[in-house]
Structures are given as structure tokens and as C-alpha cells.
Amino acid sequence: MADSYDLVIIGSGPGGYVAAIRASQLGLKTAIIERERLGGICLNWGCIPTKALLRTSEVYHYMTHAASYGLTVEKAGFDLSKIVDRSRKVAGQLNAGVKGLMKKNKVTVVEGVATVPVKGKVVVKNGDVTTELVAKNIILATGARARDLPFAKADGDRIWTYRHAMTPAEMPKDLLVIGSGAIGCEFASFYSDMGAKVTIVEMLDRILPVEDAEVSAFVQKQFEKQGMTILAKHGVEKIDVKPGRSVTATIKLPDGKTEAREYSHVIVAVGIVPNTENLGLEALGIATDRGHVKIDAMCRTNVEGIWAIGDITGAPWLAHKASHEGIIAVEAIAGGHPHAMDVRNIPGCTYSRPQVASVGLTEAKAKEAGYEVKVGKFPFIGNGKAIAMGEAEGFVKTVFDAKTGELLGAHMAGPEVTELIEGYTVAKQLETTEGDLMETIFPHPTLSEAMHESVLAAYGRVIHI
Incomplete structure (x- = not known):
């Protein structure tokens, strides 16, 4: 017989696990489903471990500029494997913290891949084990993944997504970063400070295009001062990989001409794709827009009893936006009257230098x-x-x-x-x-x-x- 819950949450990122805690506080019997690691991408492969890497590069920058502070460092150096290990330990510590929070708040954790075959029912498969849960309400909080370029599929060797860039086996010599949003600029900053020669390609007319134009201009000037090459109004049309050796990128110039340039590695940072496939949304009739789930001000979908929060609902794709949506949804489920979120009051941060x-x-x-x-x-x-x-x-x-x-x-x-x-x-x-x-x-x-x-x-x- 299937276990019955007031609320089942699919996905344990900063939207899902925060929603689970608030639901518990409000007296709702709650279960959360996760197919990988509690904490989701943000905690395990995004927000937190990248900040650990950036802290390392910041300290290294200060070491290499110690003389400016009247200090002497005889020889600054680093061990890449230890840098990565520190970042992974930070993520591991927080993953353990989320596990503790679920236990403390009496939230049932179910591991596996979830589908919603019919309204009010969730089926979770973990290997040969199938678990069924009955739920009065379901929150979809499945997040998103890195978008691939059709001509630049990530291989973990020469072409990286953010996951590969966080656990590099070697330090890039000449790094091409495709995309200049927060993720692209943060990795460009990290690798540049660690000694890589970095080039950023951006199709639009400036880097960090969602920011104020004066901010974008200032950051570009600082990046160039640090030795980076910024190619705004440029595009990448083709990537040829020599496994274990190099990458040749065919870059389209503003005048329409193309030019081949060689790099040791490429990071693709051109946005995200919502994880909405194979959940059963089509059969349920849940409305979507270009893959993102459509919701109202309280995070309700068009199907009664099914809610959605976080990256699967569209921009801005930010952890704190997901967390706030989780609180709104749960308080509405519990019969409260939360204020709708004003997207104009959501701060955005880029942790570059x-x-x-x-x-x-x-x-x-x-x-x-x-x-x-x-x-x-x-x-x-x-x-x-x-x-x-x-x-x-x-x-x-x-x-x-x-x-x-x-x-x-x-x-x-x-x-x-x-x-x-x-x-x-x-x-x-x-x-x-x-x-x-x-x-x-x-x-x-x-x-x-x-x-x-x-x-x-x-x-x-x-x-x-």
C-alpha cells in the first residue's frame, strides 16, 4: 500500500529542501524525492563549490600581489587536486547538513527517479525498487542542467560544462569560455587568476548583458586589464577536438567572417535546460512555455494540487528565487495567504573579480x-x-x-x-x-x-x- 502524504516534493535543491522544512514547520506530513544528492545542483555542483574555488583563486591573487601589502611570499604555487578536494569537501559538508535538516524536521527522504503518472500519485524508481506515494499536493522542484551546443557536446576532456570545470584533472593553458553570464564570468575569473590565458566569447554586444551597461563596461575593462581577451559580438560556429591535445574553435567575427583559433579547453556556459522531461507533465496536461512550467503568483500550475518552483519555472534562474518560491507555495498549500514574489526585488550576484x-x-x-x-x-x-x-x-x-x-x-x-x-x-x-x-x-x-x-x-x- 502506498504511503500517504500532505505534500510530496520532487527535487531537493534550494527550492525543494527549503519547501520541505517550511512544510514540516506548518505541520504537513512531507516527503522529498532526490535522484542524486540532497541539496541539488546548487549545493553540490553550483553555488557553493564554485564559491570555494573562487575563494582559493582570490587568496592566490593576494599571494601573488603580496608586495602591494608590504608582505613577502617567496614562491606562490598551488596543488590543483587539493583545490578541487577542498571544494568537494565543502559541498560534502553542506550535503550532510541538508540530510540532518531533513531528519530534524521529520521529512521522509526517498531516493530515486520520480514520475507523476496521475494527479495525486508519485512513483519513484531506484534500480529494481519501486516506491509509490500518494500526495494531496505535489511540488515540482527538479531544477535545470547546462545547455549543450549541438556542435560542442561536453566530453569532460577538452569541452567542459560547469561540472567538469569544477573538477578539472589539469589546469587549462588557453581557455575559451563560451557565454558571459554569471557562470561564464565566474569560471573565467577563477581560471584567469590561477594562471590560465582566458578568452570569453559573447554573441551580444557586451559581457554580463543582463547587468547595467556601465557595470558591464567596467567589468570588461577589469577583465582585459587582468589579461583576458573579450570577444563581444562574436559567435562560435564550430568546435574541432583533438582528444587529449587541443580544441580548434571557428569564431564568427562581427563582420561575418570566420577565424580559427586554438585552445586547450572550452567551457560552455550558454544557459540552462529545465529538467521537465519524463515527469509525466504532458499526460497530466500541465502547461509549459518553451520547456518551463507555467505557474501563477502562488506557484500553482494549471492542474489542481500540482505546484512548481525554481529553475523549471523560468528566469531568473537563482537559488534564492527557488527558495522563496518554495516558501510561497508551501504557505499557500497550508491555507495561508503569502505575498506574491516581486521579481524586481530579487538580487543577482556574480562572484568574479x-x-x-x-x-x-x-x-x-x-x-x-x-x-x-x-x-x-x-x-x-x-x-x-x-x-x-x-x-x-x-x-x-x-x-x-x-x-x-x-x-x-x-x-x-x-x-x-x-x-x-x-x-x-x-x-x-x-x-x-x-x-x-x-x-x-x-x-x-x-x-x-x-x-x-x-x-x-x-x-x-x-x-x-
């Missing part, structure tokens, strides 16, 4: 939306803490509605901005105005003072430039 962070509308998008804007910008060279850190390059930019003082967006590039952005995110969530922000006292000396100065700059009141 320099770091990038933003929330809300870019200056261009605000103008496109019909706003008359006031824009403030403050450089970190005017910030005492940044200068003391030796990290004085970068800036903070804020965009306000000129008529109401509403904070429309904030955009940063520079030291620790991925930590700073939450200040503006809270401000947007609380619907603060320019007056509230100008009257807020910021501690000195901190990087956050640059946030204050950017607001002041938008209204002609900047102090330190």
Missing part, C-alpha cells in the same frame, strides 16, 4: 519603462575602507524615480558587493524613498558608505567626491 551585484531596474530599463530617473554613482576610490583594503576600483550606482523618490534599482561592481547588495534589497522590499536612505546612518569606515554616497549623488548631495 571584480564582484558584481544588482537589484531592480537598470538605468536603461527604467527609462524604457517610462520613468524619469535620477541616477547617482559613487566610486570606491572615494571610500576609505576600500582604499585601505587595496580594492579601490569599482562603483555603486543607484536609480530613482525622479517624481516619487522610489528606489528603482541598484548596481554595483567592486569589493564585497555581493554582500552589500542586500542593503538595497531590503530598502526596495520596504519601499523606502531617497529621503529614508539619505537619513540612514552608515558606519565608518565601511564599504557600505559608498552606498550612502551613491544615493546622495543622485540628488546632488554627494560628500566625498
Whole structure:
């Protein structure tokens, strides 16, 4: 006889496992299904282990620039296998943590591949073992995987996805990164700081194309200063692989001509594909849009009792968006009345060097939306803490509605901005105005003072430039 639950969640990434914990807190009998490792891609192969790698490259950068701080390092070096091992141990520690949280919250964990043959029933296959679960509600939280290029199938040898790039057997000499979103730029930054010669190819007219144009321009300038080659308005048309040796990429130039260039390795970072195949969505009649599950403001699909959260529901493809959707869905299932998520209040972070962070509308998008804007910008060279850190390059930019003082967006590039952005995110969530922000006292000396100065700059009141 099948076990019966109030809620069955398919997928244990940051959307699924957070939803499971909240469901338990609300008294729902809950099961979660995972085909690989608890924590999903983010914890095991994405957000967390990549940050461990980037921390290593950051420390290595400081080692190779120790003289700037009055320090002496006789010979900086690294052991690639130990770098990878540290990253995997970090992921392993957090995987164990999620297991502990499931046990603590009395969430049943079922390992295997799930399908939903009919509404209210989930079938899980793990080898020769089949488990059936009956559920009043089902949340689909199956996430996404890296998108392949048809002419550049990942082989783990010369052509890598993010998974291969996190566990390299050797350090690339000449690395081609196809795609300049957050994933592409983070790996480009890591490998460049570790000594690889890096080239980024981006089909659009600038790297980090979802960011504010001034942020993109600044990051490109910094990457080029670090020795990277940036090929915006370029495309890759063909990849020829010599196994164990090299890769020849046929690159399309802005004028339409092509050019062959040789690299030791290629990372493909051109987006994601939602994991919606073989779940049974078609038979259930669940509506999709280009593979992504369509949901309402409470994360309901068009089929009663079936919900969806995270990457399978579309952009932005962010762990914290998935977690928040999980909370919304569970609270709605439990009979509550959660607030719908405002995508304009979802921060985005890129952990390259320099770091990038933003929330809300870019200056261009605000103008496109019909706003008359006031824009403030403050450089970190005017910030005492940044200068003391030796990290004085970068800036903070804020965009306000000129008529109401509403904070429309904030955009940063520079030291620790991925930590700073939450200040503006809270401000947007609380619907603060320019007056509230100008009257807020910021501690000195901190990087956050640059946030204050950017607001002041938008209204002609900047102090330190």
C-alpha cells in the first residue's frame, strides 16, 4: 500500500529542501524525492563549490600581489587536486547538513527517479525498487542542467560544462569560455587568476548583458586589464577536438567572417535546460512555455494540487528565487495567504573579480519603462575602507524615480558587493524613498558608505567626491 502524504516534493535543491522544512514547520506530513544528492545542483555542483574555488583563486591573487601589502611570499604555487578536494569537501559538508535538516524536521527522504503518472500519485524508481506515494499536493522542484551546443557536446576532456570545470584533472593553458553570464564570468575569473590565458566569447554586444551597461563596461575593462581577451559580438560556429591535445574553435567575427583559433579547453556556459522531461507533465496536461512550467503568483500550475518552483519555472534562474518560491507555495498549500514574489526585488550576484551585484531596474530599463530617473554613482576610490583594503576600483550606482523618490534599482561592481547588495534589497522590499536612505546612518569606515554616497549623488548631495 502506498504511503500517504500532505505534500510530496520532487527535487531537493534550494527550492525543494527549503519547501520541505517550511512544510514540516506548518505541520504537513512531507516527503522529498532526490535522484542524486540532497541539496541539488546548487549545493553540490553550483553555488557553493564554485564559491570555494573562487575563494582559493582570490587568496592566490593576494599571494601573488603580496608586495602591494608590504608582505613577502617567496614562491606562490598551488596543488590543483587539493583545490578541487577542498571544494568537494565543502559541498560534502553542506550535503550532510541538508540530510540532518531533513531528519530534524521529520521529512521522509526517498531516493530515486520520480514520475507523476496521475494527479495525486508519485512513483519513484531506484534500480529494481519501486516506491509509490500518494500526495494531496505535489511540488515540482527538479531544477535545470547546462545547455549543450549541438556542435560542442561536453566530453569532460577538452569541452567542459560547469561540472567538469569544477573538477578539472589539469589546469587549462588557453581557455575559451563560451557565454558571459554569471557562470561564464565566474569560471573565467577563477581560471584567469590561477594562471590560465582566458578568452570569453559573447554573441551580444557586451559581457554580463543582463547587468547595467556601465557595470558591464567596467567589468570588461577589469577583465582585459587582468589579461583576458573579450570577444563581444562574436559567435562560435564550430568546435574541432583533438582528444587529449587541443580544441580548434571557428569564431564568427562581427563582420561575418570566420577565424580559427586554438585552445586547450572550452567551457560552455550558454544557459540552462529545465529538467521537465519524463515527469509525466504532458499526460497530466500541465502547461509549459518553451520547456518551463507555467505557474501563477502562488506557484500553482494549471492542474489542481500540482505546484512548481525554481529553475523549471523560468528566469531568473537563482537559488534564492527557488527558495522563496518554495516558501510561497508551501504557505499557500497550508491555507495561508503569502505575498506574491516581486521579481524586481530579487538580487543577482556574480562572484568574479571584480564582484558584481544588482537589484531592480537598470538605468536603461527604467527609462524604457517610462520613468524619469535620477541616477547617482559613487566610486570606491572615494571610500576609505576600500582604499585601505587595496580594492579601490569599482562603483555603486543607484536609480530613482525622479517624481516619487522610489528606489528603482541598484548596481554595483567592486569589493564585497555581493554582500552589500542586500542593503538595497531590503530598502526596495520596504519601499523606502531617497529621503529614508539619505537619513540612514552608515558606519565608518565601511564599504557600505559608498552606498550612502551613491544615493546622495543622485540628488546632488554627494560628500566625498
